[in-house]
Amino acid sequence: MGDHHHGPAAGVTRWLFTTNHKDIGTMYLWFSFAMFLLGGFFAMVIRAELFQPGMQLVEPAFFNQMTTLHGLVMVFGAIMPSFVGLANWLIPMMIGAPDMALPRMNNWSFWILPPAFLMLASTLFMEGGAPAFGWTFYAPLSTTYAPPSVTFFIFAIHILGVSSIMGSINIIATVMNMRAPGMTYMKMPMFVWTWLITAFLLVAVMPVLAGAVTMMLMDIHFGTSFFSAAGGGDPVLFQHIFWFFGHPEVYIIILPAFGVVSQIIPAFSRKPLFGYASMVYATASIAFLSFVVWAHHMYTVGMPVAGELFFMYATMLIAVPTGVKVFNWISTMWRGSLSFETPMLFSIGFLVLFTLGGFTGLMLSIAPADFQYHDTYFVVAHFHYVMVAGAVFSMTAAVYYWLPKWCGRMYSESMGKIHFWISFIGFNITFFPQHFVGLAGMPRRIPDYALQFADFNMMSSIGAFIYGASQLLFLYNVIATIVSGERVSDEKVWDGAEGLEWTVPTPAPYHTFEEPPLVSKPAGTF
């Protein structure tokens, strides 16, 4: 077999035509980081405008374009593709497969992303401006009252959906068909499990989102009235469809993050993951429940009381499997042999802050209390605790953890730790005060606010600039590692790391597991 080894093609064609899961994973990761910086730039504009009461930098209409694009770019451009990139790099290496099951589709599912986001970003320069109806794009603000650029937005969403569906089909096909001999389902690493479940969620809900935007397109251009009451339609229908996609979507974002943390905490505790089977069942339960809780985003639309009660009880139930996961992670640490390298720091940061976001989520599930929380900064604080401190922290942990394996060089530990502490402090300065202003009555998505909210908003903006700047440090650290980091050659970069990806040489060669390994031990055991 050795004769068949071949390296990557030369020049730009390597990246354009590649079917190699590592190349595609790398492109996904860099693309998502670029989107993270773009979405972060939009966030900086938002926080700069909100630094003081009064309109200073931008007009209200442009402010709404910023909040909309910030949300869309971060969710669809930064977080989702980053985890797909991670899946591409790691799933074949974790299950002992030579590549993804559908490599050409893999290439295509990446390469349709950049044009989609180019199109979305170009709406900023169109007459009437970019979409300004929030990332949740409620009709009729997003149909009858939308700027003309909404059509481009719809097309972009369609392309992103196609990309996500292709990516998930690929992951499902890979996990189901290409596991090495002996790698039974219940031996798979947690990251693979969480991604398998996530992929099913994606296949189930992305078509629903596509349906929603298609109905918008019909309403705007072809005279239908799906969401217009004047024509016999129903604006609330939009919200039901959107959140039937949107609630599973938040688990699509967070489940792979759970998977990452479930790999890293055992490694730096030098102890197997506690309750592996219950982790799998908890993940599956969360995924199932995510389909029956969508209307908790809509407590104020005037649902019948029976509906409110159903969605309240179902939502509260999600706290049970989520709690199980948190307890399992802490039990994994318990009586381990802990060390605190950067990936572990970000994982512990994830654990603490995500749990805080989970608590506010539980508070939000209580329908009568939600009448006071709904659409305030309390909600903004809640979902940034789960999206940023949850998904982004875990993604950052993943990069630090696997980067040495990917490029064969070690990042600067001291710079990594500084990055963690600045991120952790900056994040909390940004978002903790938002709980306060939200409870005190500040609605979200407003470009200007009453004077009693001024101090906490200024604090929040300062925190945001700190958090934003710390990401440049991260970028520098990653580039410095790739270019001139200290070389590592141990197969196991971390003494406590477990899994097949740590059995291949470091840096991981272009092709791995051309001959499948034989797996005998259960996942994560020593």
Add this chain to the structure above:
Amino acid sequence: MGRIFSGVPLALFASLAAAQNQVNMSPGVTEIGADIFELHMLIMWICVVIGVAVFAVMFYSIYAHRKSRGHEASQFHESTKVEIAWTVVPFLILIAMAVPATSTLLEVYDNDEAELDVLITGHQWKWKYEYLDETGDNIAFFSNLTTPQEEIYNTAAKGDHYLLEVDEPLVIPTNTKVRFLITANDVIHSWWVPELAVKRDAIPGFINEAWTRVPQEGIYRGQCTELCGAYHGFMPVVVHAVSPEEFQAWQAAKRGAAQAESQLAMQTLSSDELMTQGKAVYETACVACHGAQGEGGIGNAIAGSAVVMGDLSQHMAIVAKGVAGTAMQAFDAQLSQVELAAVLTYQRNAFGNNTGDIVQPGDVAGMNNG
């Protein structure tokens, strides 16, 4: 639950934050508001207790089970008993939370037996209040933001109620069950007054219900809480709760004023009167989109506009009937004939337009009937 939860966090945070920086939900002035506040505090304290317990364990582990202290890792990795325990115990805690939550929710939904009905309609970007009267003699008016553009654009000092002040507040009687029927004219809005604990979406084509009973007189301020376009942040809600007697007097005065207005519409007004009133109307109804100097913005420029300086009937039609599919609304529903005549006169003569045209209330009435 109980009131013990109420005071503790405020005292806790008071030392951290200056007095004017409210850090918690307001219990408000209504019974429901107090119930919701207690529910909120109950759930929050349960979360705090669980959080402290769980993270105490984690931080103890971080302290005691460090590799740098030479701690050797155990290899235990499962226990069905503890898994069952930490599934069942949280479930029981959730049931304890669900009980008070359910009873409070049922209270919120008890819309029966209202003594006064008010129809609230969200418009981009103002609220319309209409008091439904059995005899059909409804009182209706729009409630516009009065914060001047100069304050918003930082050329004047900001007042105490910056962005939370309106020309005409919603007036309701105290100790009376008031039912709100909430809908919208264009996009979805949401009507929220934190101190009354009422938030309900205003959805075009739907009428949602909510209610309140305010025990004490006062002015309660809130905002639109559903993104409704460019000026979403600029459509406050102000509720003025007055004694039932004062409310009766207010209603009588509103009806009297409406009659006087219709008298005025029969008269011929001077150009000065029209220009003065027109300026006032422009600065509440038009300025946000068309600019303080008629320079335009969300809307087209008024200064030098071919429509404004051209044929009167076309100009009048746009102002009265709006332009479908844009933010330009039908102002005949929002302004009286006198106000329409005044603002048309003003637009045709201000900002260097100087057409010299005078539009009388009678002209507007003629067009509406024709």
